[in-house]
Amino acid sequence: MTMYTVLIPPDTYPDSLSDTDLDRVTFIKEGFCWPALYIAVIWMLFRRLWLVVIVYLVLALLLEFVTRQIGGVAPLLGGLLFAVLVALEANGLRRWTMERRGWQFVATVEGSTLADAEQRFFSALAARQTTPAPATPAPAPRMAPANAPRFASAHVVGLTPGPRHS
Template structure:
C-alpha cells in the first residue's frame, strides 16, 4: 500500500540536494490517518509542538464533552470517540498547516510504501532534475482511446456501455 508524503522545507533551506546536512532538514509529512494522534491526541500535539492546534482541540473537546454530558447516557463516550477519529484523520494536515504558518514551504509530493521509499524516490527525482534529466515515471499512465461509434441520446454523447444492435424476441 502506497502513501503520499508532503515534503516540507524549512524557511532558510537553499538547496536540498546540495549536501546531506541540507537534505536531513527536510520533513516528510504523511497524508493519511494518524494512529498515534487518534490514540494519544494531546501527547501527539505536544510532541509535535502544535500550540494553536492544542488550543483548538481543547476548546472543541470541552464544548462537545459539555454538550454531551448534558444529554447523558453514552453521549460523552460517543462525542470523545468522534473527536478522536476526526482528529486522527486531520492530524497530519494540521501539522502541515502549522509548519506552513511558521514559514516552511512544500517542495513537492513523494509516494512510497513507507517514508524511506518516499525519500529515495524524492531525492532521485531531485537529482535527475538538477542534472537536467527528464524524470521518467516507473509506470506510464494508461492511454484511453475511444473506438467505434459513440452513441448519442438527443444532443448529448453517452459515455459508458456502447449500445449495440438490439435483437428482437
C-alpha cells in the same frame, strides 16, 4: 501506496539545498494518524503544534460539557467521533502549522514506506540538479481565447457592451 507531502525549511530554495537543509526536509504522511487517535495531546506536544493543542483542549472540554448535558451514550459517542476526526485531520494540521512557520511545499511523493518515498524524492532531486536546464523557448504569440466574444460584429447576449434591446 502512501502519499507523502514534502516540505523544506524556511528561507531555502528547492534548487539549492545545502546538506543541512537536506537533513531537515520533512515528509508528512497523508491520511489517518494512529498516534493522534490514541494519544492526541502527547502527539501534538511532541510535534510542537501549540495552537492546535490549545484549540483541541478547548473543543474537547466544550464537547464534554455539551454531551454530559445531553446524557446517555452521547459522551461516549461524541468522544469517539471527536477522536476519529482529530486522527483524520492530524497530519493536515501538522502541515498547516509548518506552512504557517514558513516551511515550503515542494512535492508530493508516493511510496510503500517512508524510506521508499524519501529515496524517490532525493533521487529525483539529484537527477534534476545534474540535468542541465533546457534552453528557454521563444514566447508563443498571444492569441485571444477561442470562446471570447468579439465586440465588433458579433452580438453575444449579456456579454456585449452597448445598448440593451428589450
